[in-house]
Amino acid sequence: MLLLPASHAAAASSTPSVLQASWFWQTAYEQANPPVAPPAVPPSEPSGVPSGDLAVAWTGAQDSAGNKTPAKMTALAFDTTGLTPGASVTNFTFSLTLDTQPTATSFAQQDAMIVACLPTRGWPATMPGGGDFNDEPTFDCASAVKPEIKGNVYTFAIPVIAQTWADDQNLGVVVVPDPKNTNAPFQLVFTGPKTIKASMSYSPATPLPSAPPPPPSGGGGGVTNPGPAPGGSGPVTNPGPIAGGVVSAPAPVPAPVVAPSTPAPATTPVAAVRPASSAPSAGFWIAAAVLGGLMLIVSLVLGDPSPPVTVGGRSKLDQVLRERGSDAFTVRRV
Numbered sequence: 001m002l003l004l005p006a007s008h009a010a011a012a013s014s015t016p017s018v019l020q021a022s023w024f025w026q027t028a029y030e031q032a033n034p035p036v037a038p039p040a041v042p043p044s045e046p047s048g049v050p051s052g053d054l055a056v057a058w059t060g061a062q063d064s065a066g067n068k069t070p071a072k073m074t075a076l077a078f079d080t081t082g083l084t085p086g087a088s089v090t091n092f093t094f095s096l097t098l099d100t101q102p103t104a105t106s107f108a109q110q111d112a113m114i115v116a117c118l119p120t121r122g123w124p125a126t127m128p129g130g131g132d133f134n135d136e137p138t139f140d141c142a143s144a145v146k147p148e149i150k151g152n153v154y155t156f157a158i159p160v161i162a163q164t165w166a167d168d169q170n171l172g173v174v175v176v177p178d179p180k181n182t183n184a185p186f187q188l189v190f191t192g193p194k195t196i197k198a199s200m201s202y203s204p205a206t207p208l209p210s211a212p213p214p215p216p217s218g219g220g221g222g223v224t225n226p227g228p229a230p231g232g233s234g235p236v237t238n239p240g241p242i243a244g245g246v247v248s249a250p251a252p253v254p255a256p257v258v259a260p261s262t263p264a265p266a267t268t269p270v271a272a273v274r275p276a277s278s279a280p281s282a283g284f285w286i287a288a289a290v291l292g293g294l295m296l297i298v299s300l301v302l303g304d305p306s307p308p309v310t311v312g313g314r315s316k317l318d319q320v321l322r323e324r325g326s327d328a329f330t331v332r333r334v
Contacts (some may be wrong), residue, residue, distance in 0.1 A: 011090070013201040016078040020172070021193040022126040023054045023074045026133035030062040031071065047072075048105025049189050052128040054096070056114050057187035058177035067179035072187065073136055075123050077172030078198055080165050086205025092162035094198040096175070098152035098188040108186035113178035115144040116156040118164060119171040127193065138329045146178075153188075162200065 027045045049055040049072070057072035061063075076094070082091070098106060123137040143161065147154040161173055 011203050012082060013199070014082065016080060016198045016200055017194040018076055018196050019079045020077040021054065021075070021196075022123060023049070023056075023070050023087070023130050024070075024123075024133050024136035025049075025055075025071060025124070025130040026061070026070070026136075028059060028071075030133065031059065031069075046105075047130060048187060049130060050099065050101065051102045052192040053099050053104060053131070054190045054192065056112075056175050056177065056183075056190075058182050059185050068177050068182040069179075070136075070176045073177075074175040074190070075119065075137060075172055076175075076193070076196070077170060078200075080162070080170055080200070082204065083162075083166045083200070083202060084205050085166060087166045088157045088203040089163045089166060089200070090156070091153055091199070091201045093157045094173075094196055095140065095153050095155045096147075097195055098154075099189045100152065104189040106187055106189045108184060109188065111184040112188050112190065113182045115176055115178045116144055116155070116158050116161065116173050116175055117144050118161050120163040122171060136175060137171070139176065141176070141179055142176045144178065144202060152187075157198050164200075164285060186289050195268065210288045234317075241299040 029045065047055070053334060054074040055072040056070065058068050059071040061069045062069065063069055065199040078094070090210075098104075098109070117139045118141075119139050121137050124131065124135055126135070143155050145158050145161070147156050149155075156173075156175075158173060165171075168178055
């Protein structure tokens with residue numbers, strides 16, 4: 001369950017107060033196009049806005065694209081504590097109330113066309129008086145919101161603009177003459193920031209799921225199934241629990257250390273060796289012939305080719321031996 005994100009965060013609501021408010025003024029002298037020659041002392045122009053009030057006005061100026069440019073505009077920023085990145089704004093409204101005092105100069109209320117738009121840059125606080133138009137913020141009216149008017153109360157519903165405060169930065173909101181639909185000059189003067197009423201509802205950002213706590217070192221708890229050991233043939237099965245404790249996962253088997261491979265020594269090609277023949281060599285036959293010749297010569301020298309002759313009952317060999325014996329005897333006598 002700890003790994004599952006929360007299904008829905010509880011919706012929240014609040015009544016934001018105004019953090020910063022300003023109104024900016026471009027006088028008729030500053031709006032002149034082309035500009036009039038500056039006199040020694042520019043003529044004073046009453047604003048018709050009591051100190052501490054806010055104002056929106058158009059006196060006829062427009063840009064090169066035909067958009068009506070405000071003579072007076074109001075900028076507001078609200079305290080959006082709790083509207084963190086990832087939050088989803090479901091509703092945001094604020095209400096401005098016309099100042100009906102005689103010192104507040106509002107005119108052509110029935111012709112006034114005003115809208116709430118998104119500022120595209122920061123802006124300074126100028127209260128209780130009005131600020132110079134050179135300090136007013138640029139704005140984007142692609143998602144302009146028209147007010148709901150009930151008597152002297154103008155209520156704007158701006159959840160889309162408020163969502164940008166959570167997704168990017170809180171640049172607030174501006175109330176300006178409708179750039180497209182304003183046709184007649186007007187001025188509306190509203191009571192100060194303290195009388196502005198705002199309400200907001202949103203779904204807070206869903207917190208990221210926290211990681212499960214590590215298993216205790218001993219006593220109770222689940223057993224983590226260890227992975228296969230390096231070099232093993234298959235996964236290691238999870239051992240069952242034993243009484244009185246927790247089965248610890250087996251220590252990991254260190255990976256075998258493989259010696260770095262060395263290059264094989266260079267080899268020199270060797271001539272092919274043919275198997276020796278089993279037949280006698282030529283030298284053998286020469287030696288055999290010589291030996292046979294020697295034996296033949298010996299047999300001729302020692303042998304007598306004539307057959308033995310028997311003389312007087314004795315063989316010729318016996319006769320020769322006897323003759324040689326007598327010769328030897330004769331010699332010894334001499």
